[in-house]
Amino acid sequence: MTTTHPDGRIERGNQTRRLVLERAVNIASVEGLEGLSLGRLAGELQLSKSGVFALFGSKEELQLATVRTAIKIYVEHVVRPARDLPPGIGQIWRLCANWLTYSEQRVFPGGCFFYSVSAEYDAREGKVRDAVTAAHGNWFSLLEGVIADAREVGEVRTDTDIPQLAFELVALLETANAESVLHHNFACYQRATNGIRNRLLSVATDPTLLPDTP
Template sequence: MAGTGMDGRVERGNRTRRAILRRAVRIASVEGLEGLSLGRLAGELDLSKSGVFALFGSKEELQLATVRAAIKVFIAHVVQPARDLPAGLGRLRCLCGNWLGYSAQRVFPGGCFFYSVSAEYDARQGKVHDAVAGAHGNWFTLVEQTIDEAKAVGEVRADTDSAQLAFELVALLEMANAESVLHDNYTCYDRAASGIVARLRDIATDPSVLPDTLEPPATAVAAGPERRHHAV
């Protein structure tokens, strides 16, 4: 019976922690990681501040846990669906299309979580900076590796500079996110998609296999009031 009671408390603690982090990633995507506090989250979720402190211990640990939670969401929406495809241009297209969809559909209300917090922490030092920089660097590495895999199967020209192409693709993705969030204008996702398809045709060994658009469509979800990034 004692073990059952302990298991119940642990599960309740885990549920509470997940609820806090769901709220935290939404706040941080709009207001930044500095916008988080144990007291604020306790108040908004009707929890005791001491209980929230017991789960995280410090603001820095809360921020680090929030970054880790955001990584899991990003992987689920952007990375994992592409992993199910064979290596090649199809996987690279899917990765880019997933990223545009993730931003356009406001999985995080502030657009791309990592674009937001990277600007906040790019010139700082410390554990939170390292966590944010690591996540951003891992995304670049994944895009570059996906290009290299497409080279290996013969779908991308052998003379393609993978690092340069990855930089250009990520730049288009992030610019679409930034313009959409700042101006509440979703047409930039279609512009980014067109630019990415054009760039992929430049380096494809058989450009005819590439469709005119990325999938999923970047503007599949209308930019109605419920999608605006201000609501957290």
């Protein structure tokens, strides 16, 4: 009977790729995706430039892989902890609370990765912009879907303008992130929490359904 052993080179390549991308998302959250280069990452991580180039092939592919990695991290910290909650206003609240914690705890050293790179690519064209735009759009769609589910189960008023509510909630989240990064003022997270709670109270069919704290 023949035993198949995994190719050690493939595993080493996967480990190197993960190492590079872990560093890349942190750099990009502070300096933007344009701050990435294969040579810089190879030098900082003491890897061969040719080996890093072989893994990604181009700066654009490195940038796209960095966005995909950031999405996975974002989902892990913001989306997944709220995914198993029952539909309702508590699920909306949890998503927003997760987002504020993700930003405040600096999962990415530059604050929200997608806030940073959205500003960098909002007026550009190309595959990287498309990837950033899709990630941003998916977050809005998710939030709107959770609000719609809460309305469907009767915990959000039927006359609620879902896109408007999602827009206002994201505005509060992103303003807290921007203020904390620019001014090192972490009191803004409590202000955002208060604003989100007040806005959700305005659409809740039963205010007692909303938790007192995130």
